[in-house]
Amino acid sequence: MTIFMLLPELWLFALVCALFVASVRGVKSVAGWLPAAAAMGVLVALAGLSARAELLYATYKLDALSQFFKLVIALGFAIVAGIGAGKKDDADMTPDYYMLLGLSAWGLMLLASCVELVTLYLALELSSYSLYALIPLRGQDRRAAEAGIKYILFGAAVTALALFGLSYIMAAKHTTYIAALAASSWSFADAPLAVLGLTLFLAGFFYKLALFPFHFWCPDVYQGAKNETAAYVATIPKLGAVVVLVRLAALFAPHMEVTNILAVLGAVSMTAGNLAALVQRDVKRLLGFSSVAHAGYVMLGLAAGSAAGLSAAAFYSLAYILMNLAAFYVVCTMSVGGENPSLDDLDGLYKRAPSLAMILAVAAFALVGLPPTAGFTGKLFLLSAAWDQGYHWLVIVAVLNTAISIYYYLSLVRHAYTGESDAPALAVSRGSLVFGGVLAALVLLLGILPAPLYDLAAMAGTQLHP
């Protein structure tokens, strides 16, 4: 019966295999069936929500947290596949492109269930390797190659750092099982070596999450990579990082050394990300710095470390991928030739493609955290969790950051709604518009009626903190 519990992973793996076969047989386009199959994956993950088990010598655990994140990853992958399907005549969107995407998402699904540090590391690398190959894939673009090299170099360095930290943890605690690690003390006075090692190990995930000071790759990679690849890199890998950080954050109590590091990095990250985003002209670069800021917001929940904090972080990452994918959907759809849109390219969007302008507005205001959108409810949960645990200064830094960030998100809307341009109207297919509309509606719906999904996330949080 175990095999049925693993259906979400298996479904995605089967998809990857099918894509592999398609690519070997030289099929030109899979846009016809892939989005539907990926959407089926969401349903499968939904059905697997209640699976609970420990497999493979207790290194692989199906619990509320992992199943919630598998659902979100499946959803994100389906949306990325849907965005990609809108680009039918793009020569790069071959079956193997999707295969690499799927492989990376599959690695992240495994990551969600790993409860042992070495397994965790393997799953993380599985998801990263396909990204190393994906990022330079952009026709003959040199900047994409540059982005690829940056990503690999950064990734390799941080991975080395994380492995080095892992060795310290093993040396100090003689175990790599998270459950066993949780049973011991993590105060710096009791286990200095382990705390140092864990901090280094966490760096590997900070890199994925693009948290300050591991964020330097982020804007460059977004800018260099293909729009659709950037949409993926900006969203789904972050989920993998969040799920591991949520698992590890359950080890700490508030106001311990490690927790304070999380809080400080979060505060610096949101401030640095928002300030840098203020001066960007390239929309993808702007979204890159914005994701640095959002990584900082997630730290609020992790620093709080309580059940409410962890579930808030889980909920926020769901909200984050939805609103970011909605923004990237607009970026991908409006750049007909696949080029990077700048803020000035958004001018007159209200006239050229009114629906795109509205979706962009919803996404931008959600990213700011304005109600009634998913961004607001997510942020409210984070703030309230952090405040309850006594991180008052962090909450105040976070709300002030909202005020900074409004300027650049607003300039997206301002260009789209008040700028004028003579560019011809954008031809967007009806199917693609419906897809984008559903995405924007989800962002709004999650803001207006957050209860069902918050309860799911809360289940994940309370299970880590019974």
Added chain:
Amino acid sequence: MTTQNGFPVVTALIVLPLLAAVALLVLRRNERTIRLVTLGAGILECLLALPLLAYQPNGPAFQFVEHAPWLPALGMSYHMGVDGLSLYMILLTALMLPLCVLGSWTYISKRVTEFHFCLLLMTSACIGVFAALDFVLFYVFWEAMLVPMYLLIAVWGGPRRRYASIKFFLYTLAGSTLLLAAIVAFRQVGGTFSIPELMQQPYSFRFQMWAFLAMALAFAIKVPMFPFHTWLPAAHVEAPAAGSVLLAAILLKMGTYGFLRFCLPLTPAASVTAAPVMIAISIASILYGGCIALGQTDIKKLIAYSSVGHMGFVTLGIFLFSVKGVSGAILQMLNHGITTGGLFMMIGLLYERSHSREIADNQGLGKFMPAYMFLFGVFSFSSLAFPGTNSFVGEVLVLIGAFAGNPWVGFAAVPGAMLAAAYMLRLLQRVTWGEPTSFKKGWYDLGAREWATLVPLALLVFYIGLAPSLAIKTIEPSIERVLAAMQAKNEAMGLTSDMPLAARMELGAPLKVAEAQDAVSKELP
């Protein structure tokens, strides 16, 4: 969902404009249909608001209450209700929707669908702000209203609309971010987001002080009070006529409403402590707004600065903590909405004819447009609080409250009333009898549509001016309740008026909460 009388009046008022807005997007017909649909929605909205007139002044604190779970895990609920503080604001909001549609019938000629879409969203969000009894719900509506207002200024505004709209958005959002922190803090201390429940709980003085500062900043920017007012003239001048009307009539009231709804009941001790400063700022607003208005050559700017002065009277009335002062303040909120709303509407009509807002370009119209000037005169006289008009009642009540509390405060505020007379009469004199500058043959006097826009407001000017007791009787019980609860809480806390700040900071939350607050929790059904 539990509702009173089986019909959710407040929810209907919020949902109807939303439905109409969606209908507009789907319809996308010709402009006339869109205007008619919105006008129809507006009239229906006014009719739907009529049941609110059944409000019983001496009944429970909150009436027309609706309650439904929203996010039980965090203690958020969909909780709506109306009391004396919010009743007239809701009615005014509903009334403004059809008037704004009529007022911009010819003024707005580009992107008509989007314009009416924004108007409808605004109405919905504003009613939500005034009726919400859940702190998060309040914040949702409070922020949701920013986006349509921003678009109203940024898309349909004047030449410097970009600057004005961004300034508006940045100012108000920056102010309200700390409000969100305060909301989260109240949940930690009080354990709920429900406003009536939070009102019953005691808070330590230190907490009250910080919470008061965070909330007061948000509300003071919205009012706007003196040092934070710079966004207002910019926004008013650039906004289209309907945008200015909404801004003056409804948005500014949210700030003062916030003071009444949150600062006084939730942080009574901090409010009392900060009152001298708030009164000083209010008087500064009154005098500063009046003096600056005196020197304006742009009519809209003049009215905008006069708003700063008028709203100064409102905040002054609130922080007097006397029934006279606060009821004068609430009446003045309503009056300012009617009068200044009417004035901005009229300037919009004038701008359609002369395409200029300068006084110098619009002189000497009395001979050519007598009907226009008659109504302009009515609103101007109301604005300077001429006896017999609505503002007179409000201003006199506030001044009586001020003199009763501290004669010096009263003396300091009186010049504001004289300044108002000076700048309004100067404007009126120039526009009516000045040397004619720009009048052209083609200008009509008021048409039927324009009459229909202005007459309801003009009638209200006289109705409230001549029979104010009806309105006052409705709001007074709510005010008495708020003030009594405030006093009881402060006494329970051991706060005395001669305590130094350092000693106040040591005051903890009293364990036993005085009985007066039980009344607050009683609500219909």
